[in-house]
Amino acid sequence: MKTKSEFLSGEMVDLLNYRVEQEEYSSRLYLSMSTWLDDEGFAGAAKLFKQYSNEELVHATKAKKMLLANGIRPITPALKQPKQDYLSLPDVIIAALAHEKEITRQCYDLTKVAHKEGNFMVVELGLWYCKEQAEELNKVQYLIGRLEAFGEELSMLRELDEEMGELAD
Ligand SMILES: [Fe+2]
Ligand SMILES: [Fe+2]
Numbered sequence: 001m002k003t004k005s006e007f008l009s010g011e012m013v014d015l016l017n018y019r020v021e022q023e024e025y026s027s028r029l030y031l032s033m034s035t036w037l038d039d040e041g042f043a044g045a046a047k048l049f050k051q052y053s054n055e056e057l058v059h060a061t062k063a064k065k066m067l068l069a070n071g072i073r074p075i076t077p078a079l080k081q082p083k084q085d086y087l088s089l090p091d092v093i094i095a096a097l098a099h100e101k102e103i104t105r106q107c108y109d110l111t112k113v114a115h116k117e118g119n120f121m122v123v124e125l126g127l128w129y130c131k132e133q134a135e136e137l138n139k140v141q142y143l144i145g146r147l148e149a150f151g152e153e154l155s156m157l158r159e160l161d162e163e164m165g166e167l168a169d
Contacts, residue, residue, distance in 0.1 A: 005070040012122055013072055015110050016063045019129070021077035022106060023060035027053045029082040029099060033092050042089050042157075044165020049092070051168045059132065066125055089157050090147050097140045104133040 008016070034049035064074040086092045111126030146163070150156045 005072055007121060008070045008072065009117060011113060012117065012119055015113060016067050017075045019063035019110060020060050020074050022103060023056050024077060025079050026099065026103060027056035028079050030056060032082040032084055036086050037092060042161045044161040045089055048164040048168040062125060089161065090152050093140065093143045093147065097144060100133065100136045100140055104137065107133050
């Protein structure tokens with residue numbers, strides 16, 4: 001398997017493979033959250049997190065395509081098992097925010113290294129990831145705001161669950 005190409009350094013290849021792995025892991029994490037929510041009766045939130053799970057696979061495909069375009073076969077990664085148990089709907093939302101912050105740091109790192117190398121193809125892709133992260137953070141911050149505004153009583157969580165179901169397409 002080739003690991004280097006004219007336009008991708010070894011470090012770029014590693015970072016792009018890492019992007020594939022982390023986006024696929026995000027998908028699994030949100031799938032686990034969706035399954036937990038479904039089991040606990042939060043049908044609307046489960047639907048929204050299932051959609052988030054699907055979207056993460058689209059993000060993974062972006063990095064895969066960049067590798068393939070440069071003649072490098074992306075690694076199909078082994079994924080660690082995501083957390084299976086949560087305490088409550090707010091617990092899931094708070095965990096999702098922490099995860100999106102970590103992913104944002106990773107996307108910044110990818111873009112920084114690409115910029116340092118003068119790799120404009122990957123800079124452009126990195127900027128796409130960073131822009132996507134601004135949207136992802138915004139979505140989760142919105143949910144945190146709803147929790148802060150209306151509290152975590154069951155009747156409020158029921159309304160939030162319904163609203164989350166409506167946010168899913
Ligand atoms: Fe993502
Ligand atoms: Fe995400």
